[in-house]
Amino acid sequence: MVIKYRKSGITEQELVHRCAQEDALAQKVLFEKYGPGLQGICFRYAKNLSDAEEIFQLGFIKIFDKLGNFRFESGLKTWMTRIMINTALNYLKTNEKIKWESDIESQFENTDLSTEQLHGMDLKFLMECIQKLPVGYRLVFNMYAIEGYSHKEIAEELNITEGTSRSQYARAKNVLEKKLLAIGFEKNNYAGRRI
Amino acid sequence: MQDEEFKNILRKKAESFEIPVRSNAFHAILAKRQNAQKPNNKNVIIFWIAATVTVLGILIYLSSKNLPETIAVKEVLKPASAIFDPVNIKPAESGLIKIKTATKRHEPKNYIAIPHTQNHSPMLLKKEPDQTAKTLNTPAAPLPVLNPNLKDDSVYSENVTAKQKDTMGLIAKKEINHDTIESVTLVSEDTSSAKETQPGFISGSKTVSAHYSGNLTGDAVDLKFSLALYGNYLPYHNISNAANNQEIKNLYPNEFDERAKLVYLTGFWGQLHYKKFTFSTGVAYSEIHFDKIYSAPVLDSVKSGVIHQESIEQNAIDQKFIFLEIPMLVAYKLSDKKINLSIQTGIALQWMLYTQTYIFIKTPNEITYMSQNEIANKRFNKFQYLFVGSIHINYTPYKHLTVFAGPTLRANQKPLYVNEYTVRPAPVSGGLETGIKINF
Structure with a gap:
């Protein structure tokens, strides 16, 4: 029996449960629903689009792996965003040389931008x-x-x-x-x- | 513009920022997930192969190990009344048969004699020290005074050594006080051909199995690893009609039966998934009982030494055949729901390891029982194969846990004995099995 999902016809909780059961169709629905926004986050952290896509894929693998542990204590989007950010941080720590400048106290409270x-x-x-x-x-x-x-x-x-x-x-x-x-x-x- | 305002505007803008995802990204993620599991899979495959090699090694060792040539086992069937002919009571040559007696419930129980094994298995006999005196602490009742006129044909035994052709020998020791033991041998000569009487079967099956998980060739096929414990907790019903004699049917109404009291063996199972099909194999432990005692608690209580007069209706024999089993099954899952149905069928190869026999004799005042082990020999069809079919209702509350139950049919394709008249039909039984599976 094939279960067809419509994006509007399934609750988030049900979607998560199905994904945790390795339901490929549900995973695709989740991917299509949240993928672009999460890739946007990766884009901000990565130095280029290619790296962003790499981080995005690594992050989504973790999301699919850990969805079974998600207990709805926070919002799904927040939880996924957090995973994506952690993935990006790990990726950048591994693949880029981060040069931290000295702790010179700088105060730029205001900006000239309106x-x-x-x-x-x-x-x-x-x-x-x-x-x-x-x-x-x-x-x-x-x-x-x-x-x-x-x-x-x-x-x-x-x-x-x-x-x-x-x-x-x-x-x-x-x-x-x-x-x-x-x-x-x-x-x-x-x-x-x-x- | 203040910093807070700057951050708020940025956050609102960032929230609505999206980058379209490539069309192949989803499949790339699935493929990467499966690849990520491969290193673990390798370990499990090695583990599984090692387990299989070990089991095959044991099988080869057992198949190459012959019984000593001095043991030419021959079956002689005797009525109980003949066995316990008090006229023929003689001192025992060795006390390796276990006999226990008990009076009615609420009365002090008296036990006589101990270990099992009859004299047609010398190897086992040698290993068994005479522990009679050490084991029996309670003042024992005299050896069962059996009624010589007892015409109970319901109890039969089988054994014999090469030197005791056509002789039914039961060796027992009787203990009167701690160290004062008067050994006796109960011997009976019988030349009658009583082969038309034989008890029924009960069979049992328990499995612990482990499966392995990962992708082999693509999205559709993967090899899973999981640990499963299952058995049948309700008696199986005989289908094969092993006893073709009405009298025997009355005496042994529960010929073929399957039950699981304990899980004995850990097996390592490989499960190959293809769409909704699952191919699996592994190692299992199984039993077939040839028996009229269909209540496992009764047998267990007897084995533990607590015998109640009323728990055993008549004299009886419980003969257990122990197998190592390699099932090869294919299952089809009807849905992917949390609660779903699956159909499973396949064959299983069986290797008979040994048999274990308990003989119960009930007299008006006492119950006596003996036990013996016997390594599977030429009398038996040691290699068996059987068809297995089952329908399971599966419940998966968590990703890694499945509980299942359902009816099962097991049909051996060869009789257990090579030439036994009454046990000629191959055991076929149907019943209910339940289990739990942990998916890795």
Whole structure:
């Protein structure tokens, strides 16, 4: 008997249970439902799309392997995101040389970017800018600014000091801001000219 | 713009950011998962091969090991009344037969004699020291005073050594006090041909098996590893009608039976999955009982020395044949639900290791029993093959655990004895088996 799933016709709990039972069809449904978003996360952490795809596949293997242990104590998406981030961190630690700069206290509380500018920024362009950050900056920036980790958690996760984490974030933000302002301005102008 | 505001906007944007997934990514992930399991699979395959080689080694060793030529085993069937002819009581030459007696329940129980084995298995006899005096502590009742006029044809025994052709010999020791033992031999001559009487069969099967998991050639085929414990907990019903004599049927109504009291043997099973089909093999332990005692607790209580007069209806024999079994089965799973049905069929190869016989004799006041072991010899069809079929209801509460139960049919294709008249039909039995399987 073949069970056909419609994306809207199955509860998350049932989907997880089926996946844990190695139901390939359910796994595909889960993959199609959450895959693009999770690959987007990998994209932010990896230095290029190829690495992002590699991290994404490794992460999904872990997700399928561990789904049987998922107890719905947190949201499924949150749980999967966490696995994907851990996979990305492990991948980068293994495959990239991360250069941590000294703990120079940096304070970049404010930014020259306006809210409107950031809101109007092309999403993919913004993510590409984050991806182009040096690996150390990229990791801390993603974890602190987007994932919401504290500097203490980042320090523990990456085996660095809290000060280094703060410093990495401040520098990353500064570099990103400059990029966004410079390239984004040019891009917008270029786009304006084309129109 | 403040840092908090900056982070909030970024988070909202990042949440909606998606990268389309390549069309082949899902299959790539499945393939990588299966490949990731391969290193473990190798270990399990090696383990399984080692286990198989060990079992085959044991089989080869057993097949090359012949009984001493001095033992020409011949069957002589005797009525109990003839065996226990008090006129022929003689001192025992060796006390290696186990006899226990007990009075009615609530009365003090008295035990006489001990170890098993009859004199037609000298190897076993040699290994058995005379422990009679050590074992019996309670004041023993006199050796069962059997009624010479007892015409109970329901009890038969079989044995004999080469030197005792046509002689039915039961050797027993009687203990009166701790160290004062008067040994006796109960001997009876019988030249009658009583082969038309023979008790029925009971068979049993227990399996512990292990399976192995992983992908061999693609998405559809994988080799799984799992550990399974299963047996049959309800008596099987005789289908083969081993006893063709109505009198014997009345005496031994429960001819073929299967039951599992304990799991004796660990087997390593390989399971090859292809779509909904599962091919499996491994090693199992199985028993066939030839018996009128169909209640396992009764037999167990007797073996443990607690005999209640009312628990045994009449004189009886329980003959057990012990097999090493290699099943080769194919199962078809009807669905992938948590609770599902599967149909299983196949053949099993059996190697008879030895037989074990318990003889129970009930007199008005006492129950006496003896036991003996016998290595499978030329009298028996040592190599057996049987067809097995079953329908299992499977329940998988967790990924790694399956509980199952269902009706099973086991049909031996060869009789157990080579020439025995009444046991000529091959055992066929049907019953219920249950089990638990741990999937790795």
